Amino acid sequence: MNKQSEILEEVFNNFLGESRIFKNREALRHDYIPDYLPHREEEIRMLGQILGPSLRGTLCSNILIYGKTGTGKTAVTKFVLKRLAEKADEINSPLRVSFVNCRLVGTEYRVLSALCSSIDVRVPFTGLALGEVFDRFKSALDSQKIVLVVALDEIDALIKDRGDILLYELTRINENLSQSKVSILGISNDLRFKDMLDPRVLSTLSEEEIIFKPYNAEELQDILEQRAKIAFKEDVSADVAIKLCSAIAAAEHGDARRALDLLRVAAELAEREGERTITEDHVYRAQKRIEHDRVVETLKSLPMHSKIVLLSIFLLSKSKAKGFMTGDIYNVYCELCKEMGVNPLTQRRVSGLINELDVIGLVNSRVVSLGRYGRSKKTTLGVPYSVIKEALFEDERMRNMVTYIPRYLNSIR
């Protein structure tokens, strides 16, 4: 066996052999729901109290839950709903719960069809009018004589692109039901969500409100310690890493999800190196790694024109100028399109694409006024140059253009 085979042999054995670090890797994923949620006793009690009446078959108040990402909204809700369903089973109460993540599911239609399937109504993926699906939902519901608790996670995604028709209909559904009842529990991490809502919907929806505060560093540390106990083997030392992860996440938004991700990736790095101690260095590297992966992933899934727009901004960044106007970007974009044999989109559309890139954080753009010289968006790259370069290289068509020098650059000084 030669040297290289030996190396590989060792690497593979590291994976095959029992992990030196993990006992239960799942416990560090953010969708894992432990039996105990530290520092959320109050929220759990409140939610339980509000939902309680549904066990007796009475209608309970609709609830709106707020809080930033990683404050435990989803975990607490799932936790309480699970117990609620178990309790209902135990006492034979006609209670059903349904949990839908509106952003993941995507559209109003699919949210509704998810609700249908939760009460065993099968509807086609597409093709039906919304109203038709809603009618089926209603009549099935009424014939089943149940209390349905509907949790709509990331409810803001439903009204982002205007039209809260579904929410409006849902909040009035009880008026049309004689045998069954529906309670709605909305979860949002957008605090401005309320302003976007139709006032009639808002008043019905927010009969009760629960606000989830961000965790502070100590609370995050408790959460991580609890998860670490489940996830790591006894002889693994992670105290230093846990402290650092909590501090980093607390400084950002008190986001537990972020803290857990950091710890998990740091632990994986340590594991790969065959260590039993997770160090601060592992955490710092994890931080870089997560950011890097995020960029590469989002960039990879971008549609072609968005990539070309990003490439234009990338190429412009090569010239020393800081911040580019939409006009500049559009000119380079058109040049690239011509070079690649693609039909360019309109400037209006490209302007919209830049906004989308801004939202996902790949670029930063803000509207500025140059007085005499008009008013436009000033855009810069939002992530390191090298990361963009690497990610663009993954796309065959972009690869050849990464080194391209736009002629347009000569015309602007």
Added chain:
DNA sequence: TGTCCACTGGAACGTACGGCTT
């Protein structure tokens, strides 16, 4: 003080698609 640039961003509309109902 008013003008006027270079856009922004809302709104309405067009087209294509997959897939239903009748």
Added chain:
DNA sequence: AAGCCGTACGTTCCAGTGGACA
């Protein structure tokens, strides 16, 4: 088969605008 439906992605049109400059 015809007629709808929701969704995604674009285009066209256009009123609106912050502030440097004449």
